[in-house]
Amino acid sequence: MSLRPTLDFLLYDWLKVGQLGERSRFSDHSRETFDAVLDTCERIAREKYAPFNRLVDTEEPRFDGEKVILPQATHDAWEAYAGSGMLGAAQDYAIGGMQLPYTVEAAANTFFTVASASIGGGLLTVGNANLLLAHGTELQKKVFALNEFSGRWAGTMCLSEPQAGSSLSDVATRATPDGADFESDPFGPRYRLKGNKMWISAGEHELTENIVHLVLAKIPGPDGKLVPGTKGISLFVVPKKMADAEGRLTGERNDIALAGLNHKLGWRGTTNTLLNFGEGKYPVRGAPGAIGYLVGKPGEGLRCMFHMMNEARISIGLAATALGLAGYYASLDYAKNRPQGRPAGPSGKDASQPQVRIIEHADVKRMLLAQKSYCEGALALLLNCARLVDEQHTGTPEAAEEARLLLEVLMPVAKSWPSEFCLEANSLAIQIHGGYGYTRDFPVEQYWRDNRLNMIHEGTHGIQAADLLGRKVVMEGGKGLTLLAGRINATVERAFKRGDLAEYGNALAQALQKVGAGTRAAWSTNQPGDALANAVPYMQAFGHLVIAWTWLDVLQSVPPTGGTPADEGRRRAARYFFHYELPKIGAWLRVVETRDRTCADTPEEAF
Amino acid sequence: MSLRPTLDFLLYDWLKVGQLGERSRFSDHSRETFDAVLDTCERIAREKYAPFNRLVDTEEPRFDGEKVILPQATHDAWEAYAGSGMLGAAQDYAIGGMQLPYTVEAAANTFFTVASASIGGGLLTVGNANLLLAHGTELQKKVFALNEFSGRWAGTMCLSEPQAGSSLSDVATRATPDGADFESDPFGPRYRLKGNKMWISAGEHELTENIVHLVLAKIPGPDGKLVPGTKGISLFVVPKKMADAEGRLTGERNDIALAGLNHKLGWRGTTNTLLNFGEGKYPVRGAPGAIGYLVGKPGEGLRCMFHMMNEARISIGLAATALGLAGYYASLDYAKNRPQGRPAGPSGKDASQPQVRIIEHADVKRMLLAQKSYCEGALALLLNCARLVDEQHTGTPEAAEEARLLLEVLMPVAKSWPSEFCLEANSLAIQIHGGYGYTRDFPVEQYWRDNRLNMIHEGTHGIQAADLLGRKVVMEGGKGLTLLAGRINATVERAFKRGDLAEYGNALAQALQKVGAGTRAAWSTNQPGDALANAVPYMQAFGHLVIAWTWLDVLQSVPPTGGTPADEGRRRAARYFFHYELPKIGAWLRVVETRDRTCADTPEEAF
Incomplete structure (x- = not known):
């Protein structure tokens, strides 16, 4: 069984993605056009990605003091990927996109990651450009976003800093107005940025003519101090090389220096960098400081980024x-x-058999x-x-x-x-x-x-878990969790109508009940310290519930018996999940329900 | 908390290893002599191993066509290790050992593996020499084993072959008598070996003057055919370089060729090789074929090896x-x-705090x-x-x-x-x-x-699991399992005598009961195919039972409250295991008890 038949089954038989063609945005689309996209991506992945997955692992990115050198295979893969139109596939026809559903775009991109996650794809570039489409000015869209969708330029997301990994409220990169006329730049309010950004994937390379950095930074208040917390964070678009309003490079290099390549355990085909913004190594327009243009409103950087x-x-x-x-x-x-x-068994003991x-x-x-x-x-x-x-x-x-x-x-x-x-x-x-x-x-x-x-x-896992139990399941009065429970119950109901799935329906209903009880018990003291002490085990149990629900829902597109070998495979995989995996939630939820503080209360010196 | 206090606690407070000095074999020993050994190993590990752990990972072994090159650090580490006397530490005074208890030897060796598992230690050399002590002739002991204990030579274990990894019954290396006088060699019956051995750790290097290979091979029957199964396997000692009865190298190289170094995910400091025995690259004494001497009796190779x-x-x-x-x-x-x-929590939201x-x-x-x-x-x-x-x-x-x-x-x-x-x-x-x-x-x-x-x-994990459920818990009428259950119950009884441990005692008793029931249920159809279909989940549950027992037993050497921070750490770690881990056995045993055949019966084409 290879990827394509699995995707076809999930997209068309289960999710009925073919029906999206009935919506006006996708009215030119049908299974035929989706298949053509899948065919193209499958072919490029087979030809330009899969054969080079080990090579990009071995020939890590290196810096010769001026440029970051990547294997030729990475250049070829990027060229083929950009050439396929996938970077802008989901965009409007008006800006050169194909108005492809995101579901099909995501499915098609899977071919590349199965073939070589390490080479990397267009994830950051597309995310960057989408963000500019949502929050940027018209000129920011035209010059930065459109050149990213075409693959002429690439994009990054610059959030973390060496002293502030997951803790974005501690971002210390400063953005100060660039001259008295800083508000009259056609690209938007112009600032000079100074600070260090860590873990920036694809932060420096020669795959594209230019790199568009989206950077979180803080604008100092009148007292020159940075506002503590996330409220003070603004978003800036900071190109590696300066461009004019037509998107032509002006020949000026912005003040962004590669401070180091990170040498990783894996995913070595993709450059990961520490970038110094505005350290003065490349003064631009007569001064040090990386030139960046405000995106959205001051102080709303994180909200834009979360978009x-x-x-x-x-x-x-x-x-x-x-x-x-x-x-x-x-x-x-x-x-x-x-x-x-x-x-x-006995028959296996006959070593004269092959x-x-x-x-x-x-x-x-x-x-x-x-x-x-x-x-x-x-x-x-x-x-x-x-x-x-x-x-x-x-x-x-x-x-x-x-x-x-x-x-x-x-x-x-x-x-x-x-x-x-x-x-x-x-x-x-x-x-x-x-x-x-x-x-x-x-x-x-x-x-x-x-x-x-x-x-x-x-x-990180810990952050996701705190987000799930600390925010998502309680937000808006628990509306999201209630809605999900409704969907899960609907799947259970449908399972009961099909005799062969009743066992799983029962198991899923019980699991849902347990997770619900665990959620309530976790918050019963109304103390975040109690509730979140076991946020990760909670998330593990919640995740198993969601995957069990998914499998039971998938099974409703599979006949009870017979069918193809792939149908039997899906029945077996679902059964594996219900028999071997779902029962694990009991152990995870036990510490959640009891608000177990064994770990949280361990004094430092006891380790 | 570092390793030494943990070892001291486990050895002296928990296992009462100091009392071993009361036994005649160890009568020269006491905590003082044990401590001296631990001190020495801790120091060598700190000085010669820890600083070079990354270096040996980066500078992998390489073959220059003649020799395998290892970093100087590896040579220095081996020299210090051999110089410490640890290779022969457990041996009799009569052959230069220290008659150290194995418990102390094992504990002391932990310093080296914590510092750098990758550099490798004397495990194979000691195992090889011990095996020769148990099954070899006097001359094999004197020449091969003693030179290994001194560190002058190193040892290997050559079991696997490329076509037979875990399946030793399929070993195809042939050993044929070497000439009419093959039985009159002072080293024991002399054979010529021909075959390929895979995954041989430390199979080729220049750390020592010679390498002593212990090789599993089959002696063909009168019809020239190899006996199928493990019964046909014999054991041979096959030196890289030939030696005389005084242990002096004769200057002859044996017919063993390095066919390749394996390039591994990790543990890169230790050479891992494919060796060709007797391919004729290095004819010795006028003929191709690696010269090896029989150890023990023909056909008893595996029994010797399992010693x-x-x-x-x-x-x-x-x-x-x-x-x-x-x-x-x-x-x-x-x-x-x-x-x-x-x-x-609320106090954490104040981002103006550090x-x-x-x-x-x-x-x-x-x-x-x-x-x-x-x-x-x-x-x-x-x-x-x-x-x-x-x-x-x-x-x-x-x-x-x-x-x-x-x-x-x-x-x-x-x-x-x-x-x-x-x-x-x-x-x-x-x-x-x-x-x-x-x-x-x-x-x-x-x-x-x-x-x-x-x-x-x-x-492998699968082999260990099949050994546990397929053999160990049922062998000799289940005597081993009954004995272990008795020890676990004794720990439970002692726990009940101490009020603070009663909760754990109950949990452990229940877990023991569940594992026992699972064992019986697994074998209730008396079909190995049913019982072993879920041998790995069984082993996971069994393992958690054993570790919970271990923690509860350890706790009996820890005061109920107070004591040192390390005591609190042990109480917390045990509590973690009982609260977070032991409850997991339910899910693992569920498929064992029901003899779940979801996986075993999945047809190949369904994957």
Whole structure:
């Protein structure tokens, strides 16, 4: 089973994405046009990404003092990707887009990440340009966003700083007005930025003519001091090279210096940088300080930045899932071809018989089915989230509002669950390969290394968990959680109407009840310190609930018996999840329900 | 908290290792002599291992066509290690040993693996020499074993072959008598070996003057065919360079060629090789074929090899544990020093307050306590197993027999549990470091890579699980399991006598009952295919039971309240295990009890 049939099933049979063509925005679209996009991406991924995944891992980005050198393969991959039109695929026809549903865009991008997450795609560039479309001035859109959608320029997101990783309220980059006429620049209020930005992916490279940085910084108050907290944060667009109002490079280099490349455990094909803004290494227009233009209003930088957070988190979830799937496919192939040992039981003891292929061993099947259950379950959830994004943009006002609420609650799970369990899938893929899986002659060790990033970036596991239990399930009077519970109950109801799914329906209803009780118990003292002491176990249980719901919903597009081998595979993967995984929520919820403070109260000196 | 106080507590306060001095074999020993050994190892590890852990990861072994080049640091470390006398520490005074208890030897070796597992230690050399002491001829002992204990030569274990990784019955290396006088060689019956051996650690290097390979091979029958299965396997000692009866090199090179170095995910400081025996590259004494001498009787090779299996598996468990501890110490240090964010709750919202160190966050404490609970629990179990090895060797016949039985049942867990959960600890250590943990500027990513090996070598997870459920808990009428249950119940009884431990006593008694019921249910159809379909979940539950027992037993050497901060740390780590971990066994046992065949019955085409 490869990726394409799985995507076809989820998109068309389960999510009925073909019906999106009935909406006015997508009225030129149909399964045929979607298939054409999937075909193109599948082909480019096969030709330009997959063959070079190990190469970009080995030939890490390096800095020659002036330029960052990347392998030729990375240049070729970017060129093919930009050439496919995927960077602007979801945009309006008026600005050269294809008005493709986000669901199809997200599905199609999966081909690239399965082939080589490490090379990297257009995630940051598209997110950057989308943000400018939503909050930028007309000229910022025209010059920066449109050149990003075309692939002529690339984009970054500059949030973290060395002293403030997850804690954005402690951003210390300063933006001061650039001269008396700073408000009359055609690009918007012009500032000089000074500060250091850490963990900036694709922060420096020669893949594109220019790089468009979106930078969080603080404008000092009249007393020269920065406002503490997130309220003081503003957003700026800061190009690596200066451009005029027609998007032509002026030949001036902005004052942004590469302070270092980060040498990572994995995902080595993508540059990750420490950038110094405005340290004076490249004075521009006669002065030090990186020139940046305000985007949106002062003090609203974080709100603007969060505008694109859902799609960024879906992308991370999908990257984790794609890496999981890549390991699943590799270990399935290995298991089908590697002879080793004999079956358990008396017949297996006859060593004069030839060895069997390892896929015939029950424990290898277990490791394969676990991978399939994790990764295809995660893929279904993420495509469902993508479909909700489309609903938010093109549904009726009521449907759009429901989609917004559901996304709020699902986002922490959609980002965190795949990053934890598809990483576990990669470990199982190594295990199936035995000693060979521990060598760099097989791809699975790299998938595992690459995937380890996903629990860290775009909000760590701990941050996602605090967001879920601390905010999302209680926000707006618990409206989002109630809505999700309604959707889960609807799936349970439909399951009861089909006899073969009643067992799962019962299990899911019980799990929902347990998670609901856990949520209430966690907050019963109304003390965040009590509730959040076990936010991560809560999120693990919540995630398992959501994936079980997803599998049960998927099964309703699968016949009770018979059908294709793929149907049997989906029934087995769902059964694996209900039998082996869902019962785990009891242990996770136990500490939530009791507001267990074993960890929280451990004194520092006891460690 | 560093390693030494933890070892001191476990060895002296918990295991009462000081009392071993009362036994005749150890009568020259006392806590003072043990401490001297620990001091020496701690110092050498600090000076010769820890500073070079990253270096040996970066400067991988390479083959220049003639020799394998290792960093100078590795030579220096080996020299210091051999010079310490640790290779022969447990041996008789008569052959230059110190008659040190194995428990102390194992504990002392932990310093080296915490400092740098990657550089590698003397595990294989000692195991090799011990095996020769048990099964070799006098001359084999004198020439090969003694030169290994002195560190002049090193040893390997050559079991796997490319076509037969875990399946030793499929070993295809042939050993044919070397000439008409083959039985009259002073070293024992002389054979010519031909075949390929895969995954041979330290298979080629220049650290020592010679390398002593112990090789499994088959002697063809009169029809020239190899006997199928493990019965046909014999054991041979095959030196890299030929020696005379005085242990002097004769200047002849044996016909063993390095066919390749394996390029691994981690543990890169240690060479791992594919060796070709007898391919004719280095004809010796006028003919191709590697010259080897029979050890023990023909057909008893595997039995001889398994002689040392307990100590080898304890060593792997300890390596996994040591890597887990190394990550714990690194992340604890980081958490104590890294300022980031503010506490949950209203007081935390005041961004004008300085950031707190991340050890003040509940979720970071959770990740630290999980690591401590996993790694110190595993360390305690492994030292207890080592103590059982000493009991087997020096206890009364009855105590020795009980120790043998307990070790049979505990070995799969002692090897597998740390390799799974101390790896998880390493992942938590990365997570605490955030983005920095994903870079090679911090040591934790290397620990995680190094540790991933331990679920694979010396019997994979699947093999350990099949050994546990398929053999160890049912062997000799379930005698081993009954004995272990008795020990667990004794710990429970003692816990009930101390009011503060009653909650844990109840939980442990229930867990024991559940695992017992699961064992019976798994075998209730008497079909290995049913029982073993979920052998790994069974082993996970069994392992958690054993670690919970270990923690409860450890707690009986800790006061109920008060005491030192370390006492509080042990109480907290045990509580973590009982509250957060032990409840997980329900989900694992559920599929065991129901003999769930979801995975086993999945048809190949459904994947």
